[in-house]
Amino acid sequence: xxxxxxxxxxxxxRPAPRPRRVVRWIMTNPGNLTDEDALTLKEIRAGxxxxxAVTDHVRDFAEMMRDLRGDQLPDWMERVEQDPLPALHSLxxxxxxxxxxxxxxxxxxxxSGQVEGQNTRVKLIKRTGYGRANFDLLRxxxxxxx
Numbered sequence: 001x002x003x004x005x006x007x008x009x010x011x012x013x014r015p016a017p018r019p020r021r022v023v024r025w026i027m028t029n030p031g032n033l034t035d036e037d038a039l040t041l042k043e044i045r046a047g048x049x050x051x052x053a054v055t056d057h058v059r060d061f062a063e064m065m066r067d068l069r070g071d072q073l074p075d076w077m078e079r080v081e082q083d084p085l086p087a088l089h090s091l092x093x094x095x096x097x098x099x100x101x102x103x104x105x106x107x108x109x110x111x112s113g114q115v116e117g118q119n120t121r122v123k124l125i126k127r128t129g130y131g132r133a134n135f136d137l138l139r140x141x142x143x144x145x146x
Contacts, residue, residue: 026055053083070106
């Protein structure tokens with residue numbers, strides 16, 4: 001007589017991560033990823049050579065920005081152009097238009113962030129008037145920070 005032994009169902013496959021999550025993993029410093037995220041990204045990169053190349057280029061560029069190594073930009077652009085990655089080629093073409101300024105921005109430790117923040121604040125104050133305030137009122141609000 002046969003005995004019935006129930007079979008154990010196979011575990012459901014892991015759902016594919018959303019593209020935004022994969023982008024976040026690529027943009028994150030590899031040392032800051034959890035082991036599970038790093039493993040998943042490694043599997044994804046192994047299955048897609050284009051994504052693997054993009055990840056390498058993005059991380060090289062991030063390292064260049066973090067370490068203020070603008071002198072490495074020309075070599076990085078040449079490496080990018082050797083891969084068949086049209087989106088990154090477009091980025092490189094844009095960087096070449098003003099390469100000296102990009103190299104300086106990647107090399108100099110100073111930032112214009114404070115100035116940009118003040119510009120944003122002035123625009124916000126102006127918008128809150130909805131076009132009804134004249135220049136004198138705008139000037140007073142900016143100078144007196146109200």
